[in-house]
Amino acid sequence: MSNGTNSSFPNIMPQKLISYCIFWFSIFTMSTAFVAGASYSSNLRNDVTRSYIGKEFWPNPQMDWQLNEGRMEVMISKVGKTHDIHLLTHQLKPEQGSFSQSVQLSFKDVDPKKIKRAGFKFGVVGAMPEEYRSNLFLSSGFMAGVTSEGKLFGPGLISKSSLPASVLEDLHLILNVEHNEDHFVYKLEARKRSNQEKSSTIMFINKSVKLKRGLLGNLTLFADYAQKNHAATIPPDIQNFQTDVTFKNWEISGDKLNQNLDQTFGPILWTQYTLHRGIMKMTAQVAPMGKMNKERAHLELLKDGEWKRVQSSAIHEHASTAHFRIENWNSQKGIPYRVVFKDGDSIGEWKGTIRKDPKDKDTIKLAAMSCMKDGAFPNHFLQQNVIAQDPDILFFAGDQLYEGNGGFGIVRAKKLADVPRASLNYLQKYWIFGWSFRDAMKDRPSVVIPDDHDVYHGNIWGLGGGPVPEGGSKGSDGGYEMHAEWVRMVERTQVSNLPDPYDPTPVLQDIGVYYTDFNYGGISMAVIEDRKFKSGPAQAVDKKTHKGRVDHVRDPNLDPMVLDKPGLHLLGDRQEKFLEEWAGDFRDASMKAILSQSPFCAVATHHGGGNENNILIADLDSNGWPQSGRNRAIELARKGHAVMIHGDQHLATVVHHGVDEWNDAGFSFAGAGIYNGYPRLWAPKEAGKNRRPNSPVYTGDFLDGFHNKINVWAAANRMDKQFPEKIKDGPLTMLDKLNNTASGYGIVKFHKNQQEITFESWPIYEEMSSDLPRYQTHKGWPITVSVDQQYNRKPIGYLPAIKMKQKNFIVRVSKENSGELVYARRVNGKSFRPKVFEKGSYLVEAGLPGAWKSFKNQKIN
Numbered sequence: 095m096s097n098g099t100n101s102s103f104p105n106i107m108p109q110k111l112i113s114y115c116i117f118w119f120s121i122f123t124m125s126t127a128f129v130a131g132a133s134y135s136s137n138l139r140n141d142v143t144r145s146y147i148g149k150e151f152w153p154n155p156q157m158d159w160q161l162n163e164g165r166m167e168v169m170i171s172k173v174g175k176t177h178d179i180h181l182l183t184h185q186l187k188p189e190q191g192s193f194s195q196s197v198q199l200s201f202k203d204v205d206p207k208k209i210k211r212a213g214f215k216f217g218v219v220g221a222m223p224e225e226y227r228s229n230l231f232l233s234s235g236f237m238a239g240v241t242s243e244g245k246l247f248g249p250g251l252i253s254k255s256s257l258p259a260s261v262l263e264d265l266h267l268i269l270n271v272e273h274n275e276d277h278f279v280y281k282l283e284a285r286k287r288s289n290q291e292k293s294s295t296i297m298f299i300n301k302s303v304k305l306k307r308g309l310l311g312n313l314t315l316f317a318d319y320a321q322k323n324h325a326a327t328i329p330p331d332i333q334n335f336q337t338d339v340t341f342k343n344w345e346i347s348g349d350k351l352n353q354n355l356d357q358t359f360g361p362i363l364w365t366q367y368t369l370h371r372g373i374m375k376m377t378a379q380v381a382p383m384g385k386m387n388k389e390r391a392h393l394e395l396l397k398d399g400e401w402k403r404v405q406s407s408a409i410h411e412h413a414s415t416a417h418f419r420i421e422n423w424n425s426q427k428g429i430p431y432r433v434v435f436k437d438g439d440s441i442g443e444w445k446g447t448i449r450k451d452p453k454d455k456d457t458i459k460l461a462a463m464s465c466m467k468d469g470a471f472p473n474h475f476l477q478q479n480v481i482a483q484d485p486d487i488l489f490f491a492g493d494q495l496y497e498g499n500g501g502f503g504i505v506r507a508k509k510l511a512d513v514p515r516a517s518l519n520y521l522q523k524y525w526i527f528g529w530s531f532r533d534a535m536k537d538r539p540s541v542v543i544p545d546d547h548d549v550y551h552g553n554i555w556g557l558g559g560g561p562v563p564e565g566g567s568k569g570s571d572g573g574y575e576m577h578a579e580w581v582r583m584v585e586r587t588q589v590s591n592l593p594d595p596y597d598p599t600p601v602l603q604d605i606g607v608y609y610t611d612f613n614y615g616g617i618s619m620a621v622i623e624d625r626k627f628k629s630g631p632a633q634a635v636d637k638k639t640h641k642g643r644v645d646h647v648r649d650p651n652l653d654p655m656v657l658d659k660p661g662l663h664l665l666g667d668r669q670e671k672f673l674e675e676w677a678g679d680f681r682d683a684s685m686k687a688i689l690s691q692s693p694f695c696a697v698a699t700h701h702g703g704g705n706e707n708n709i710l711i712a713d714l715d716s717n718g719w720p721q722s723g724r725n726r727a728i729e730l731a732r733k734g735h736a737v738m739i740h741g742d743q744h745l746a747t748v749v750h751h752g753v754d755e756w757n758d759a760g761f762s763f764a765g766a767g768i769y770n771g772y773p774r775l776w777a778p779k780e781a782g783k784n785r786r787p788n789s790p791v792y793t794g795d796f797l798d799g800f801h802n803k804i805n806v807w808a809a810a811n812r813m814d815k816q817f818p819e820k821i822k823d824g825p826l827t828m829l830d831k832l833n834n835t836a837s838g839y840g841i842v843k844f845h846k847n848q849q850e851i852t853f854e855s856w857p858i859y860e861e862m863s864s865d866l867p868r869y870q871t872h873k874g875w876p877i878t879v880s881v882d883q884q885y886n887r888k889p890i891g892y893l894p895a896i897k898m899k900q901k902n903f904i905v906r907v908s909k910e911n912s913g914e915l916v917y918a919r920r921v922n923g924k925s926f927r928p929k930v931f932e933k934g935s936y937l938v939e940a941g942l943p944g945a946w947k948s949f950k951n952q953k954i955n
Contacts, residue, residue, distance in 0.1 A: 131191070131349030134184050136342070139438045140164030144384030145518055149358040149442065152180040152230050155502040156382070157518040158328070166341040168317045170210065171328040173503045173519070176231070178215055178316035179341075182357045185226050186217060186350055188310040190275060193348025196268040197315060198287070200340045204242045204262070208324040211247070212317040212339045213239015213282075214269050219311035222828055226357060227472040227529065229312040231501035236303075238269050238282045241320065248282050251301045261286045261296065273309045273350060277302055309350075315341050328505065332514040361435045362391065362444035363525060364532030368539045369451060370593040370612050371682075374423040377591040378416040378433045378444065379528055380409050382518060389436050391416035396430040412517040412579070413586040425451035446536030451614060452486050453682070456847050458615035460687075461485035461534075462840035464492050464545070464741020465767030466527055468499040470828055473530035475858050476768060476839060480534050482862040483841055486615050488538055491741025492545025492691040494527040494588065495520075496771065504550055507577040516576070517583050520550075524587055530768075539614055541621055542588045545691045545742060546715075549584055550576055553645060553715040556626035558666065559601030570637055570644035572630025578603035592621060596672045601626065609669050611676055617844050618683035620676050620736070624690040624717055624727075627666030631714040634659050646701075647712035647799060654712055654800045657719060664723025670730060677734030678918040680904040681943050684846040685881060685920065686736035692717045693740045693762045694724045696798040697747050697806065700775040704815045708775075712799025719800050728759045735884040735919045737851050738762040739842055744770040746810035746840065746855040748877050750886070752803030756784070756795045760884035763853040765840025766810055766872070769832065775816055776809035790874070808874030810855050812836040833857045838872065849881040849922055885917055889929035891954035896940045896947075897925045903941055910935035910951060930954060 138148060143162045151166075153159035155174040160167050168177050186193065195214050204210070218235030222228035238248035244256035257265070266285040271278055283298040317339040319325050329336060360381035367376040378391055390408055394401040407416035416433065432445040452458060461480050466473070480488075497504045500523050507516035528535075546554040555572030557563075562573035574581055582605060589608040600606050607626070612619045631645040634657045642648060647657075665673070677686070696718035700708040718724055728751050731738055737760055746766040751759040782794020786807070793806050813820055814834045821834055832838070836857075843852040855872040862869060896905065906918040907928045916930065928938055938949040 131347065132184060132351035132353035133347035134181065134345065134353075136344040138164050138166070138342070141438070142384065142386075144382065144387070146360065146381040146383055147179065149360040149381075150181060150183045152182055152359065154178050154180070154231055155500060155519070156522040157505070157515060160335055164342055166315070167335070167337045168339050168341075169328070169336050170317055170319055170325050170338045172325045173328050173505060175502055176316070177318055178314040180218070180230050180312050180314045181344075181346070182226065182359060183353060183355050184346055185312055185352050186310045187352045188224075188308045189350070190273045191348060191350030192270070192272045193346065193350045194268065194270045195313065196266065196343070196345045197341050198264065198266050198343045199240075200264055201242045201262045202337045202339065204259070206243065209320040210242040210317065210338060211239055211320055212341075213237065213267055213315070215312075215314040215316050216269070216271065217309045217311045218314055221469060223311055225472065225474065226312055230471075232468070233312070235311060235314070237316065238280060239316070240265065240267060240284060246282050246284055246297055246299045248280055248299055248301060249303045251299055253297065253299050255297065257284055257297060271350075277304050278309055279303070313346060315344060328515065330512050330515060332518070359525075359529060361437045361442040362433050364528045364535060365433060365444055365446060366535055366540045366542060366591040367448060368541070368591050368593055368612060369423060369425055369448060369614060372421065372423050372425060373593065374418075374420045374448060375591045375593065376418040376433075377587070378407075378418070379525070379587065380414050380416055380435060382414045382521060383409055385411055391433055391435045393418045394432050394434060396432075401432065410586060412513060412583040414521060415586055415590065417590055423448075444536070449486075449538055453616045455486070455615060456845065458487070458617050458844040458846070459483065459485040460487040460489055460617075460739070460842045460844070462489045462491060462739050462741065462763070462765035462842060463531075463768050464490060464765060465744050465770065466494055466499075466530070467496055467769040467771040468526055470769045470832055470837070471526055471530060473768060475829060475832070475860060477531055477534055479856065479859055479862040480531075480839060482864055483866065484864070485841065486538060487617075488531070488534060488540040489689055489739060490527075490531075490540065490542040491689070491739070491765070492543055493547045493742065494542065494544070495523040496547045497550055499523045499526055506550070506575070507580040510577060510579055513577055513579045513583065516580050520580075520584060521587070541592065541612060541619070541689055543608070543621060543623070543689070543691065544584055544588050546625060548588065549574065549581055554625050555628045555630040556623075557602070557630060558627050558663070559603050559605040561603060566632065570630065570635075571632045572628070574603070574605070578605050581605050596676075597668060607668075609672055611679070613682055615844075616682065616684040616846055618676070618680065618686045620673060620686070620688045622665060622669055622673070622688060622690045624665060624692060627663050627669060629662040629664075629720065633662060634714070634720065645714040646710055647714070648710060650711055652711070655721070657714070657800070658721040662720035662723060664717060664720055665727055670726055673727075673730040674733070674915060677730060677736070678906050678915045680918055680920050683920065685844050685849070685851070686734040687842070687844070688731050688736050688738045690738070690740055692742035693747065693749060693764045694718065694727050694738065694751065695749055695762070695802050695804045696800055697749055697764070697776055697804060697809070698743060698745055698774040699777050700773070700815075703773055704775055704777065710799070718798050718802050721800050721802060724800075724802060725753050728753055732759045732885040732887070733915055733917045735881050735917065736760060737842070737879075737884060739840075740764045741767070743774055744772060745774045745776060746808070746836065746838065746872060747776060748807040748853050748875075750805040750807060750883075752805070755888070756803045757805050758887040760886070761851075761853075761879050763840060763842060766836055766838035766855055768837060768839065770812060770835040770837045773812060773815045773835075775811050776806065777811065777816060782806060793874075807877055808855070808872075810836045810838070810872040810874070829858060829860055836872070847922060849920070850878055851881070852876050852878045881919060887931055889931055890933070891930060893928040893930060893936055893938060893952040894949075894955060895925055895927040896938060896949065898940060898947075900924065906939040908937045908939075910937050928952070
């Protein structure tokens with residue numbers, strides 16, 4: 095097949111070439127004009143102006159696209175590295191065949207010095223070409239279109255002639271492609287529209303293209319600048335949408351198309367819910383409907399075979415969320431639900447089930463996940479594995495997004511007027527997380543808490559909600575860089591489904607709090623915020639004399655105790671008060687756990703890689719600092735015999751903590767990252783002391799970089815950084831990449847009758863069945879510990895034994911004079927002998943709420 099261009103304008107090409115192209119065109123048209131197979135024709139609302147285009151589209155980036163009276167409009171900004179819009183319902187299948195696309199487009203505000211391009215992309219593929227969601231960003235494909243100077247272009251070809259400027263104001267562009275084995279032939283045709291809405295061909299180009307690989311993947315429309323540095327700075331005011339190109343009437347057909355009309359996203363994107371002490375709270379994430387939207391989202395429950403509407407919610411302008419809260423919920427049975435939203439003439443819905451509270455189950459299973467770079471999106475392997483595990487609770491410990499996720503940059507919100515645009519910038523990055531795990535979240539309660547990257551910080555020290563100090567920097571002084579209203583928006587999307595906060599009083603800048611108790615399945619979980627109240631590094635380190643990053647300690651001769659200055663905060667007074675009260679509250683609870691962002695220690699020796707120059711003595715971003723605050727947190731956890739569950743580190747670990755002595759407190763488990771980015775390793779130079787039998791040398795007793803006492807029981811280091819020579823040669827699959835980086839997830843099992851906890855760190859399998867014993871965890875897991883070990887301090891003696899008539903009672907031990915709680919726990923037997931750690935008089939309470947027995951003036955026998 096030959097290459098060529100054609101134009102209806104005279105004197106552009108030799109007559110002989112024109113005749114040849116006309117002949118070629120007739121042959122090609124016969125082969126493609128009436129192709130059987132799937133088809134698509136856009137049908138957009140023409141009565142709204144808003145960001146959300148429709149459920150069958152994914153725009154990149156969303157903030158640079160809008161629907162305006164039936165047209166798709168794009169603003170080519172510097173923030174969006176790629177400006178295209180993917181059709182979700184139709185893709186190119188690998189087999190040979192033909193397809194055609196057509197669209198009506200128009201260039202706006204053309205500057206002859208800044209050439210724009212617009213048209214089609216086809217065969218768009220990403221890391222996993224046959225997974226259409228993987229192709230949505232960080233992808234590449236073939237481009238065919240027209241420039242703002244009127245030249246047609248396609249793979250390996252650009253027209254010598256140009257279309258007149260008047261045509262570019264309303265151009266009909268048609269692309270025909272025929273794929274045959276190792277090549278494809280395309281023809282791109284430009285037509286102008288007449289008053290009768292008909293069009294006539296004025297130019298075309300065609301070429302045969304050799305394929306290095308197959309032709310499959312997504313179909314998109316796109317617009318960009320021929321030179322990337324010509325893209326404009328995005329206007330801060332979201333109402334100031336500066337349209338560069340418009341598209342409408344997008345049509346596709348052909349026998350090379352796969353069609354799946356269920357592949358949509360919106361208008362209800364997903365739901366998150368919790369069920370706690372008879373109160374069900376749900377957040378529905380909704381596509382951005384714009385400031386003028388008046389429609390409400392509705393929660394409906396399936397009762398007696400019919401859907402009953404029980405609540406309605408307005409859509410929040412910035413967070414694009416709907417919120418539902420129902421008291422006196424019947425937690426003893428599962429109830430199907432759906433959230434519905436009317437979008438023009440269509441009704442969108444998202445369905446799931448509010449599960450019954452599994453408080454009668456012996457073992458409660460929690461899945462722990464965090465740290466989601468977008469390289470493995472849509473994370474379908476991991477979500478399938480988690481659903482196969484069938485956990486009762488989902489815990490996402492933070493970094494549900496990173497600033498670069500989605501293939502576009504971030505928008506800062508310094509002032510209130512910046513918040514709408516910056517919110518839309520954030521939302522699409524958060525959608526990548528929600529789309530990845532929405533099938534797991536729809537049928538089970540989920541705890542989602544933000545970490546530093548969720549609020550566009552590499553690290554964050556929240557200073558009690560304060561802004562970055564004037565003249566300071568977020569990387570050393572701490573504080574929130576983004577506007578407080580934007581921070582509230584982020585928390586509304588992630589934590590508004592949590593049980594009501596213990597004390598809802600806002601912190602500085604009127605930023606809310608979410609630390610709370612979540613009781614489900616007989617497990618009492620304290621959800622805490624270990625970033626928001628934390629002091630900044632500059633409060634402990636002299637910025638003028640410190641070498642390198644203020645938050646990184648690389649000097650092995652520095653005494654880390656000098657960093658533990660008086661007045662520094664980790665959890666802050668308010669959360670410590672909450673944990674003190676929570677530790678003694680075992681209503682309807684058999685066991686306890688603390689859920690937070692990061693472990694209370696510095697359990698990483700290497701940052702960035704496995705070489706000597708990657709060794710970091712101490713990291714002030716870790717919760718090993720400030721040490722006094724860390725010790726108070728550990729002491730409060732052990733008062734409730736609570737295990738601690740975290741994320742953040744991109745490194746799965748199990749640590750037995752110590753305060754005064756090694757192992758005198760409880761255990762923490764940090765789960766593996768969903769898709770590990772920044773590398774951390776636990777590879778100490780010296781072997782650990784007092785290791786368990788047959789344990790690796792990197793386990794055992796250590797002092798971390800802040801001289802906190804830790805006993806490392808397990809660590810899942812990444813092979814690509816620690817042992818790169820062991821990675822196989824040749825192309826790596828996505829599963830290879832995930833498991834070489836020790837990505838994965840954690841499972842925590844609470845065995846209530848045995849009063850034991852099992853930690854499991856899991857790699858990712860292609861397809862996990864329900865026959866879980868067939869599969870292996872990361873090396874070093876599973877690990878089972880007891881509730882007794884969560885307060886492992888050596889006693890100096892025991893109080894008189896408590897004997898009850900019935901099994902399964904609560905014990906609280908307090909100091910008689912001060913009333914300070916020493917500890918509390920659930921006892922499964924009929925008797926218990928309280929241990930104590932100093933002499934004195936104690937009050938021991940035993941029984942159940944409303945039926946307590948008090949034993950006063952108890953002393954060591």
